[in-house]
Amino acid sequence: MADISSPREALLNKVTNILETPLEDLISNSKADLNKGVLIYNEIKPKIEELKGYLSLLDLNKLQALPDFRFKMLETKLEPIFQELNKIQGVDKNPNQPDRQQKQNSIHFFNLPINNGGNNYYEKEKEGIWKIIVEAITLENQQLHNQADPSGFRKELLEILDKSRKIENEIESVLNSAKTELSIGGVSVHADIFGNQAGVHSGLAKKWRLGAICLLLFNAILVISILVLVTFFLEDQSVRIEVGIFGAVLVSLVSYGVVLCAKNFFAEKHNQNVNQHRANCLGTYNTFIDSADEERKAAILLHATNTIFSHQRSGYLTRDTDTNNPNPILEIVRNVVTNPKSD
Secondary structure, three states, rough: OEEEOHHHHHHHHHHHHHOOOOOOHHEOOOOHHHHOOOOEOHHHHHHHHHHHHHOOOOOHHHHOOOOOOHHHHHHHHHHHHHHHHHHHHHHHOOOOOOOHHHHHEEEEEEEEOHHOOOOOHHHHHHHHHHHHHHHHHHHHHHHHHHHHOOOHHHHHHHHHHHHHHHHHHHHHHHHHHHHHHHHHHHHHHHHHHHHHHHHHHHHHHHHHHHHHHHHHHHHHHHHHHHHHHHHHOOOOOHHHHHHHHHHHHHHHHHHHHHHHHHHHHHHHHHHHHHHHHHHHHHOOHHHHOOOOOHHHHHHHHHHHHHHHHOOOOOOOOOOOOOOOOOOHHHHHHHHHOOOOOOO
8 A cells, every 4th residue: 555644744744834934924035035125915914824724723644534636635725825925935025116016916816806807816725725624624533433432532523623613713803804904905906006097197198298289380380371372372362361261260170179189188187197196195005004003094094085086186177176065985984984883
């Protein structure tokens, strides 16, 4: 019979390494050249706590109780997670790249919902991992039941149930904290969205500005050409009048095009500035929120919401929107912040 302990011991060694490594080292580049800077992946902290809770239930007896195909499935599901954690611990910080952008792939591996474009491998596979761990516990207990007296088995079962309840409570606590961490991850995603929109509007503004300049030059050339034609080349008074009227209509149309291009240029510049302001606000949100207490977090949230949903004055539009009317979204956030729901 083939020795099945070797691959199972190898997997257990990897599991033990995860359990014995401090959480802060698992979510930072602790194995990299720290002289280049430290990257801390706080966004995935709840997921790693949850993973350690799952893995703490494994031991060699449980792994050996699994059939070969089920063990291979567990090993296959866990290996990408181990590789991703090793990559996080060994990555060198790039001083020329924003931290959020450098951490993005690993955050998406653990956190981001699939419909937002993320990998989300951990969230897809954790249920399958948990089922195999429960199966290993069950198979080991069946073996103990066959080898021990009923009272001993009952005692072992009660211990397992008690430990399972503790793990369930820990997971529930982690899930509650994960809501806050996921919202922070969403802030980073929307900062990128607003930044991309600002870039799009900047490109369109340049095109409208170029169009306005070209039409303005064309209009000037057209006016000069008509004046020269009427003054020096046409002698018939009626023909001069006809050419003058036609020229005036043509100049008016081109002038309208100049005005239209200019209005669209100002509109695009307004949208660019507003979206860039939103991106800058959300880009600094995590920096301030991490070091704030609950009262200041509420104030930061209110100001961030005000920046996103309120009407912004950029100076490019001639008419500013009436900002005296209350924004319903701002009113909702303000009421939640000032009148928190009592427990």
